[in-house]
Amino acid sequence: MQTRYVLIGFFVASLASIDFIPKFGIGIYPFGCIFMVAWVFLTSYAIFKHHLIDINIVIRKGLVYSILVAVITFIYLILVLLSERFLQGLVGYRSLITSILIALIIALLFNPLRNKIQRFLDKRFFKGTLESLAEERERLKQELFQTEKLAYVGGLASSVVHEIKNPLTAIKTFVEYLPQKYQDPKFKEKFERLIPQEIERIEKVVHQLLDLAKPRQTTFKPVNIVNTIDTTLSLLENSLKSKRIEVRKDYISSEVIIQGDEEQLRQVFLNLFLNSIQAMNEGSTLAISVQGVKGSSDQADSTTRPLGHSVTITITDTGCGISEDNLKKLFTPFFSTKKDGVGLGLTITQEIIRQHRGEIRVESKMNQGTRFIIELPI
Structure with missing residues (x-):
């Protein structure tokens, strides 16, 4: 206006x-x-x-x-x-x-x-x-970031419950059999090997949630963007399995290092992945591509294609798509097509990408799917 x-x-x-x-x-x-x-x-x-x-x-x-x-x-x-x-x-x-x-x-x-x-x-x-x-503007922006983070944590609750419930079930089963099979060498060996693994799995999920929820300043340091994407996907593993969504990955390398804030980038991918999962039906496909542009081979190894001065991350789903009218308003604050949506997720996603001196754009057609394209400098 x-x-x-x-x-x-x-x-x-x-x-x-x-x-x-x-x-x-x-x-x-x-x-x-x-x-x-x-x-x-x-x-x-x-x-x-x-x-x-x-x-x-x-x-x-x-x-x-x-x-x-x-x-x-x-x-x-x-x-x-x-x-x-x-x-x-x-x-x-x-x-x-x-x-x-x-x-x-x-x-x-x-x-x-x-x-x-x-x-x-x-x-x-x-x-x-x-x-x-200027201070008031910065304070309000941080509050928006924090509000959206907490909203993500709430949205992840059901998925995280399963992530924690499965290890707890395994631990409970072993504890129940412990009095009967304590003298069994095979049982003891399996117990000593699996219990620490399951506890470590729970700790990992809890630490990831705590890191996501707590307020923090933007700190730029070397980040492996591929690892950030994979760890974010691991949080949503149960949601992906429950909908039988196939995840296809096309990474130029197992290590693509950029300068960024890992927690904020994880928030970006978490938001985009959640949106894709919610937009897709059972048996759909989520494709994630990490490619380099502007031909340089600074970070590529002998088994990969050359990586350039920037990295392009493409997230493509086969969901319901977005109408042309909604596509124009997608990054507008408080715009949401969900009944319980806050409408700040993509706005904050765009702001984080801009803070990383990158850009994000979206392509979509109704009933054909949506593609988010992120470009970040290396």
Whole structure:
């Protein structure tokens, strides 16, 4: 809506250029001034209605700068008059050229002082306001990230229950047979081997959930994007199996290293995988591709194709697809086609990708599936 007002305003302002037409002998009323007035009113309405700029800061700055200009102009004129009279009294010579030279010299000397005064006023009256706005924006963004993380944790609950339940069932079974078969060497060997494995499996799931749920700062370090994708898929293993979804992987290498925040990237893939699973019926296919572009062989080994200066991750499902109307609004905050959807998942996904200096785009057709394409620099 805000962009619409801006575009309409520019169109109305452009109509003001018709004032030159009567000069070519064409009889038309010069509506240009009317369109300019309309543009001013339209822009003012958009600013106040949709808060395109903080009007309080504009008013304060306008008032302070107006006073500053008035004071500086007054001081400048006083200095010019005093200097002119002093020189005229000293040398006894009156000339317009002398007055102009005096004015220019004082202007050149006074301009640095004016800049220092302006910087002082900016720092004294406006820096705190702008900093507080920036801090508030960053705080709200972090809250959105955290809200969406917790929503993901809630959505994963059923899958995680099965991930933990299966190891617990195995442990319970072994414990029940322990009094009877404690002296059995084969049972003891199997017990000593499997129980630690199942406990480690539970710990892994719990740690992954804790890492996902806790608030954290963005920290960039070397990340194996293939490993991040696979560990995220492991969290959804039960959901994939329950729908008999086939996962097809096409990785250029088992190690594709980028600079990024692993937990945030895991949140990106978790969101996209969950969306795909929810959109697909039983027996569907989820294809994941990791490829390099812009031909370089810096990270590729002898058994892989060359990897480039960026990596392209493609996630393709054979689900219900997305309509053209919804496709345009897919990354809009609070837009969701799900009844219980928050509508922030893809918005935050896009923001995370942008923080990693990458881009994300989507292609989809109804009843044919959806493809998300992510490009990240290496």
